[in-house]
Amino acid sequence: MMPEEQKSKISLTKKSKNTENADLFGAFDFDDTLTFILKAPREIGACSPYAEFYRDDDAEHFELPFIWTGRDKSDPSMEVYELKIKTASLCRMKNKEYQSGLFYYSIIFDSAYNRHRISRRGDSYSHNIEYADDPYTAFQLTVYEKKYTPPVSFAGGIMYHIFVDRFCKGGDFPKREDAIINDDWYNGIPQYAQNRGGFVANNMFFGGTLKGVESKLDYLESLGVNIIYLSPIFEAYSNHKYDTGRYDRVDGMFGGDKALDELIAAASKRGIKIILDMVFNHTGSDSMYFNKNGRYKETGAYQSKTSPYYEWYDFESYPDTYRCWWGVDILPAVKTDNESYNRYINGEGGIVERYLKKGVAGYRLDVADELSPVFLENLTEKVKKENPDALIIGEVWEDASCKVAYDKRRRYFRGRQLDSVMNYPLRQGIIEFVKNRNNRALFEISVSLYENYPKFVSDNLMNFFGTHDTERILTVLGTDGEEGMSADELARYKMSPSQREKAIRLLKNAYVILAFMPGIPCIYYGDEAGMEGFHDPFNRMPYIWGKEDLDLVAHYQRIGKIRKEHKVTRDGYYKALEGTPKGVFCFLRYNRDEKIAVAVNCGEEPFLYDVSGVSLADGKRKKGFEIPAGGYDIILLSL
Numbered sequence: 210m211m212p213e214e215q216k217s218k219i220s221l222t223k224k225s226k227n228t229e230n231a232d233l234f235g236a237f238d239f240d241d242t243l244t245f246i247l248k249a250p251r252e253i254g255a256c257s258p259y260a261e262f263y264r265d266d267d268a269e270h271f272e273l274p275f276i277w278t279g280r281d282k283s284d285p286s287m288e289v290y291e292l293k294i295k296t297a298s299l300c301r302m303k304n305k306e307y308q309s310g311l312f313y314y315s316i317i318f319d320s321a322y323n324r325h326r327i328s329r330r331g332d333s334y335s336h337n338i339e340y341a342d343d344p345y346t347a348f349q350l351t352v353y354e355k356k357y358t359p360p361v362s363f364a365g366g367i368m369y370h371i372f373v374d375r376f377c378k379g380g381d382f383p384k385r386e387d388a389i390i391n392d393d394w395y396n397g398i399p400q401y402a403q404n405r406g407g408f409v410a411n412n413m414f415f416g417g418t419l420k421g422v423e424s425k426l427d428y429l430e431s432l433g434v435n436i437i438y439l440s441p442i443f444e445a446y447s448n449h450k451y452d453t454g455r456y457d458r459v460d461g462m463f464g465g466d467k468a469l470d471e472l473i474a475a476a477s478k479r480g481i482k483i484i485l486d487m488v489f490n491h492t493g494s495d496s497m498y499f500n501k502n503g504r505y506k507e508t509g510a511y512q513s514k515t516s517p518y519y520e521w522y523d524f525e526s527y528p529d530t531y532r533c534w535w536g537v538d539i540l541p542a543v544k545t546d547n548e549s550y551n552r553y554i555n556g557e558g559g560i561v562e563r564y565l566k567k568g569v570a571g572y573r574l575d576v577a578d579e580l581s582p583v584f585l586e587n588l589t590e591k592v593k594k595e596n597p598d599a600l601i602i603g604e605v606w607e608d609a610s611c612k613v614a615y616d617k618r619r620r621y622f623r624g625r626q627l628d629s630v631m632n633y634p635l636r637q638g639i640i641e642f643v644k645n646r647n648n649r650a651l652f653e654i655s656v657s658l659y660e661n662y663p664k665f666v667s668d669n670l671m672n673f674f675g676t677h678d679t680e681r682i683l684t685v686l687g688t689d690g691e692e693g694m695s696a697d698e699l700a701r702y703k704m705s706p707s708q709r710e711k712a713i714r715l716l717k718n719a720y721v722i723l724a725f726m727p728g729i730p731c732i733y734y735g736d737e738a739g740m741e742g743f744h745d746p747f748n749r750m751p752y753i754w755g756k757e758d759l760d761l762v763a764h765y766q767r768i769g770k771i772r773k774e775h776k777v778t779r780d781g782y783y784k785a786l787e788g789t790p791k792g793v794f795c796f797l798r799y800n801r802d803e804k805i806a807v808a809v810n811c812g813e814e815p816f817l818y819d820v821s822g823v824s825l826a827d828g829k830r831k832k833g834f835e836i837p838a839g840g841y842d843i844i845l846l847s848l
Contacts, residue, residue, distance in 0.1 A: 258318035309623035313347035354624025359665035365779030377421030419468035433769025452493030482570035577603030578614035646792035670728030687712030
């Protein structure tokens with residue numbers, strides 16, 4: 210066994226022709242050249258080091274040898290070996306040549322002690338080295354197409370996610386005859402099932418509209434918001450609109466097309482972008498396209514095989530047995546690789562083009578894992594043709610760089626599909642840290658994502674705590690969950706004053722981390738005001754206008770102001786610091802012009818952060834910052 214002192218000296222670094230700080234990343238463009246640099250103590254006798262690669266596209270293993278380049282000039286006791294690779298050459302296969310690829314690799318060499326494998330888990334020793342195709346131990350490397358041009362105007366912003374029916378009333382718009390109107394904005398309770406997952410009609414409305422959103426632009430600006438993400442707004446039976454009735458019409462109860470046009474215009478004057486939630490994997494059964502209930506004049510797929518929409522759907526036994534989203538029969542699934550459907554959505558004059566021409570700045574794609582590759586590529590091509598700076602965000606719940614969905618590897622970040630994704634892993638990491646003081650989990654999640662994703666993806670990540678699909682963040686932080694509670698109890702549950710006090714304290718720290726991580730912090734409407742709620746629909750209550758927790762709102766406003774004033778949040782590099790005590794998490798954001806350190810202490814003792822700079826929280830210049838238990842600081846470091 211090699212002595213620990215010698216083992217600790219072994220290092221592996223990499224340089225890139227096209228990418229600064231290449232050691233931070235594992236994703237590079239097709240036209241790059243990477244140089245791997247291995248250093249090992251001379252006395253261990255490192256012999257014939259090589260990189261063992263696994264190419265995911267064809268399951269091919271191959272080996273590439275390092276070349277000895279001499280002694281390290283700064284430390285002659287170290288031998289230096291280099292491996293230079295053109296990324297394009299990694300993608301060449303026997304029968305097919307891709308312009309991108311996903312790879313796993315480890316570095317292997319023999320010594321006087323044993324055979325060594327250097328991987329993401331460190332230096333291990335074994336006489337039986339496995340192939341480098343284990344994503345839990347091997348390094349990951351992604352090659353993306355050179356032609357890819359990511360959006361640049363979103364990074365550095367703050368997003369606000371609005372569930373339209375529950376945000377703010379405004380305007381006088383006609384109500385559907387079959388809609389139930391709940392006039393009790395502050396105390397009304399949405400429809401809910403007694404058993405989770407049970408049927409809910411979802412035809413109860415509280416009256417929020419797009420004009421209501423427009424009336425609150427001043428407030429949103431005060432939070433630093435410059436991107437509004439709207440839940441689905443198209444005509445549909447339900448209040449949530451994930452059961453699209455027709456894509457070419459904004460729902461009349463929300464104000465119709467005119468209200469959307471006016472919101473876009475008013476927001477644009479303030480530099481605020483609008484992105485829409487697009488549900489392309491399925492439609493409603495009560496839609497123009499399926500028309501199971503006969504609501505529309507058009508002949509739907511359910512009514513006749515001669516319908517122009519019939520080929521969009523999969524019928525097992527016509528017309529009553531058909532493929533649905535997760536078996537929910539009011540949500541018939543669409544064949545997104547169908548040519549007719551693709552033309553309707555992604556073709557000339559199609560739905561994607563329609564809303565971009567109205568001034569929409571991008572799309573969030575519901576259940577991206579269930580959209581076919583050809584559909585995603587067609588959509589991206591159309592979006593970038595209309596507006597190269599438009600943003601396409603996919604709903605993906607795991608690490609999207611290597612995601613396997615329905616037994617197929619997804620290629621979201623290889624240059625033809627998504628700009629970025631919703632950052633569910635980071636949400637879980639931050640919750641685990643602030644609630645359980647587990648800084649290691651947050652360190653590993655954040656570093657792994659930053660390494661695996663192309664930098665432009667990280668700069669545009671949608672970072673969040675809450676959505677229409679998750680429990681309210683305050684409830685998550687202040688309770689032990691909903692297990693054992695009935696639906697009636699959940700509908701009326703309120704945290705105790707002590708629970709709220711604790712949860713708000715934790716949320717303040719959590720938002721500091723979220724706001725300065727690579728990506729775009731996204732506020733779910735009302736989280737900043739102290740709204741509570743367990744799972745859907747209790748996380749979708751009307752906004753508590755006039756009853757907000759003003760101190761919490763002020764915290765979000767302060768952090769938003771700091772973020773807006775410092776451009777390093779737009780595209781600065783990220784480095785998390787190792788070795789901090791339990792309950793303490795520190796990280797850096799930096800570029801050539803400035804460097805910011807964020808330190809959050811969820812531990813029980815003060816933490817001395819030995820750096821020099823100016824606190825952006827109180828404006829004081831210090832040498833050494835004491836972060837109190839339960840506190841934080843944001844420090845502009847001296848360069």
